Amino acid sequence: MADLKNYMIGILFSLLLTSIFLLRTLLSRRAHRLPPSPLRLPIIGHLHLLGPILHQTFHKLSSTYGPLIHIYVGSVPCVVASSVEIAKEFLKTHELSFSSRPVSAAVHYLSFGSADFFFSSYGPYWKFMKKVSMSELLGGRTLEQLQHVRREEIHQFLRTLLIKSNEGKEGVNVHAELIRLTNNLITRMTMNRRCSELDNDAVEIRELIEEIVELTGKFNLSDFIWLCKNFDLQGIRKRFEVARVKYDSMIEKIIKEHEEDKKSMRGDGYLGREAKDVLHKLLDISDDNDAPIKLTREHIKAFILDLLVAGTHTSAITVEWALAQLINNQDVLEKAREEIDKIVGKRRLVEESDIPNLPYLQAIVKETLRLHPAGPVIIRESAEDCTIGGYHIPAKTRLFVNVWAIGRDPQHWENPFEFNPDRFIDNGLSKLDVRGQHFHFLPFGSGRRGCTGTTLALQVVQTTLAMLIQCFDFKIGDDTNAKVDMKEGEGVTLPRAHPLNFTPIPRLDLLPILN
Numbered sequence: 001m002a003d004l005k006n007y008m009i010g011i012l013f014s015l016l017l018t019s020i021f022l023l024r025t026l027l028s029r030r031a032h033r034l035p036p037s038p039l040r041l042p043i044i045g046h047l048h049l050l051g052p053i054l055h056q057t058f059h060k061l062s063s064t065y066g067p068l069i070h071i072y073v074g075s076v077p078c079v080v081a082s083s084v085e086i087a088k089e090f091l092k093t094h095e096l097s098f099s100s101r102p103v104s105a106a107v108h109y110l111s112f113g114s115a116d117f118f119f120s121s122y123g124p125y126w127k128f129m130k131k132v133s134m135s136e137l138l139g140g141r142t143l144e145q146l147q148h149v150r151r152e153e154i155h156q157f158l159r160t161l162l163i164k165s166n167e168g169k170e171g172v173n174v175h176a177e178l179i180r181l182t183n184n185l186i187t188r189m190t191m192n193r194r195c196s197e198l199d200n201d202a203v204e205i206r207e208l209i210e211e212i213v214e215l216t217g218k219f220n221l222s223d224f225i226w227l228c229k230n231f232d233l234q235g236i237r238k239r240f241e242v243a244r245v246k247y248d249s250m251i252e253k254i255i256k257e258h259e260e261d262k263k264s265m266r267g268d269g270y271l272g273r274e275a276k277d278v279l280h281k282l283l284d285i286s287d288d289n290d291a292p293i294k295l296t297r298e299h300i301k302a303f304i305l306d307l308l309v310a311g312t313h314t315s316a317i318t319v320e321w322a323l324a325q326l327i328n329n330q331d332v333l334e335k336a337r338e339e340i341d342k343i344v345g346k347r348r349l350v351e352e353s354d355i356p357n358l359p360y361l362q363a364i365v366k367e368t369l370r371l372h373p374a375g376p377v378i379i380r381e382s383a384e385d386c387t388i389g390g391y392h393i394p395a396k397t398r399l400f401v402n403v404w405a406i407g408r409d410p411q412h413w414e415n416p417f418e419f420n421p422d423r424f425i426d427n428g429l430s431k432l433d434v435r436g437q438h439f440h441f442l443p444f445g446s447g448r449r450g451c452t453g454t455t456l457a458l459q460v461v462q463t464t465l466a467m468l469i470q471c472f473d474f475k476i477g478d479d480t481n482a483k484v485d486m487k488e489g490e491g492v493t494l495p496r497a498h499p500l501n502f503t504p505i506p507r508l509d510l511l512p513i514l515n
Contacts, residue, residue, distance in 0.1 A: 032392040035070040035079060043227060045072025052490045055376040055404040058082060062405065068389050074224030078398040079388075082405045084412055088439040089388045090380070090399055091446045096122075098380040099448055102398050104223045106215045106240045110247070111305055112298040118306040122383075122448070128293040129303070132285055133452045137278050137303075143456060145275035147352060149188045154464055155349070155514055157181040158471055161504040162514070171477070174323065175499035178316035178464075183209060185460065186311040190278040190304055191254050208247055209308050215240045216309060217492035251301050258283060279304060311453055313493050314374035315460045320500050321372040322364060322465050324484040325419045327474050327502065332421060336360055340470045346508050350466040352459055361466050363424035365458070369407075369434060369443035371419060376404035376494045378445050403442045404494070412440040434458070471510055475503040 038061065040046055050073070051057040058080045061069055067083035081087045090098050099122035107119050117129040136142065157177060164172050183195035183206055195206035220236045221228045232238060258279050276284075282303060286295040326333040339360045344350050355362065378401035385395050408416040414423065424430055432438055435454055436446025444451035451457070476482035487497035 033390070035068045035389070035391040035393075036065040037070040038065060040072055043074070043225060045074050045076075047074060047224070053488055054400075055402055055494075056488070058377070058400060058402045059405040062402070068391060070391075073398070074221070075226045076224050076398055077394065077396070078400060079393060080400045080402060082402045084406055084409065084440045086389055087401050087406060087442070090401060091378070091436070091439070091442075094386050094388065095447045097382055097384050097386045098399055100381050100383055101379060101449070102381045104216070104220060106218070106220065106236065109237075109240055110212060110216065110244050111302040116302040116306065117299075118310065125293055128291075129299075130448070130452065136281055136285065138453055138456055140455070142275075142278070142281065143459065146189050146277070150185055150352070150460060150463065153181060153185040153188065154467060156184075157464070158349075158467060158510065159514055161472065162506060162510050165472075165504045165506060170475075170503045171501040172504060173499055173501055175316070175320055175496070175501075178319055179312065180206075181464070182312045182316040182460065186308060188277070190307050191251075191258070192277050192279075193254070205250065205308075208243060208250065209312055211239070211243050212247070212305070213309055213313055213493075215243060247305065248301065251304060255279065255283070255297070255300065278307065307453070310451075311456070313495075315457050315464075317493055317495055318365075318368060318372070318374050318457075318461050319464050319468075320496060321494075322368040322461075323468065323474065323502075324486060324496070324500050325368060325371075326364070326469070327476060327484050328486070329419055332364065332419070333469065336364055336469050340466060344470065346470075347513070349513055350463060350470055352463050355459075355462050355466065358462075358466060359425065359430065360421065361462060361469070363421035363430070365462050365465065366424045366432065366434065366441075367419060367421040370413070370441060371407065371417075372494055373403045373407060373443040374493050375443070375445065375451075377401065377492075378403055378442065380449070401442070406440055406442065409440065471506060471508055473505040473507050475505055476501075 038046060038049060041048060049057065049061065049071075059082065061071070062080060062082035067081065068086045069080050069082075071078050071080065081090055101119045103116075103119045107116065111119060117126065117133075120126045120129075133139075157180075160177060161172065180195065187193045187195050187205055193205060195209070215236065218234075218236060221233055222231065222237070262280065262283060279300070282295065282300045285291060286297075286300060326336070339358055340350060343357050344354055350358075378399075380399040380401075382393055382395050382397045382399065386393050407413070410416050414427070424432060432441055434441065434443055436442055436444060436450045439446065444454045444457070476484060484500065485498050489495040489497040
């Protein structure tokens with residue numbers, strides 16, 4: 001009888017332990033509930049659902065599964081945020097948890113490993129480089145000192161269009177000319193080189209930028225599928241190893257020339273030039289023994305590469321989208337012209353200093369950035385477990401914030417698919433900030449890891465667009481009512497599917513103004 005009693009007590013005790021275990025498991029699962037997710041396949045995860053234009057795919061998935069979804073890109077866990085409220089939780093409420101960026105194999109190798117600023121983890125080096133970027137490298141004083149470079153390059157761009165117009169050239173590839181402009185502008189500001197010059201170094205710089213932009217934005221199976229980690233199935237690794245050797249050789253030569261130049265410098269200037277370029281300033285910081293972080297040669301090379309890759313295509317593509325929208329919306333174009341003619345006139349060209357007095361032009365740029373953000377998806381990675389929207393987000397989860405979708409959200413934008421710059425004039429949105437303070441408008445990201453070059457980008461985009469509006473009419477083919485195709489292409493910087501082509505027709509007597 002005693003044995004039976006002990007047996008029954010043992011069974012009851014086992015049932016109690018089992019119940020406690022099951023209850024804890026159930027509560028744990030509820031507490032660690034992941035966001036909604038589509039059907040996942042072995043090995044490839046949700047790769048079968050992802051199309052070539054990522055932000056469009058994310059938008060379609062979110063329309064079905066909600067503003068916060070959980071997916072696996074191969075074996076990499078990811079979450080996609082597609083609403084203002086969820087984006088704000090990630091980028092503001094839990095900003096410190098998502099202050100790092102994931103690093104692909106191409107980025108790691110091309111940017112000299114941990115030497116890169118743009119992709120470095122949130123820590124002492126990143127904080128130091130952010131500070132010197134905002135105060136020294138891309139701050140107001142440096143941009144003002146190098147204003148003549150931007151003016152000269154934009155004027156040269158206008159001369160090129162004028163020459164093609166006078167030669168009777170029809171269907172000028174404006175995309176190619178804008179890329180050439182921004183390449184020249186950024187390389188001159190960073191290291192006093194022009195990409196369009198017909199010497200070997202300049203050609204090499206231009207080709208390298210094109211190659212590296214493609215490689216850093218290309219989907220690499222080895223980054224996402226663990227079975228492929230040690231294989232170069234797409235040949236991408238071989239390409240970025242070749243690009244790394246070429247870039248290292250080229251930039252090393254330019255750095256040595258700058259080091260020789262430093263010997264002849266006086267104050268903020270040096271022989272034959274008006275102001276130090278960014279590379280010279282980096283070398284100054286590197287020589288500062290009192291700096292809290294010692295910049296190495298690899299740090300300098302990686303930072304210059306960041307500027308070349310991030311600063312060339314994004315600005316050119318934004319101007320291209322704006323021009324396409326203006327051609328398709330002639331009333332907006334005429335209104336912008338009237339403003340420029342009234343404020344600036346027709347006897348001189350628009351200057352950067354005129355932009356604050358051109359609110360409608362600024363509204364056009366904002367509306368372009370809303371519909372066509374150069375960075376359509378913000379990418380981060382979680383450093384620790386956290387809870388977002390009631391869902392558990394584990395550490396090391398990759399975050400995609402769909403800026404493109406948020407900018408077209410009908411809950412926050414009236415007639416969201418319509419190109420209407422007046423919304424930034426008449427509806428109380430004139431003071432809407434582009435720097436990430438308003439989470440329904442994030443063209444340059446938000447918070448600590450927002451775009452460091454926002455001021456430079458706005459200067460280039462707004463001034464270039466203003467001069468084009470002021471100086472030229474735009475003819476599309478032989479049909480005066482022709483519309484520009486607005487399809488998007490593949491790429492991380494939201495390129496157009498078809499490069500913009502038009503015939504520039506001068507509306508001013510440009511030669512006396514440009515000479």
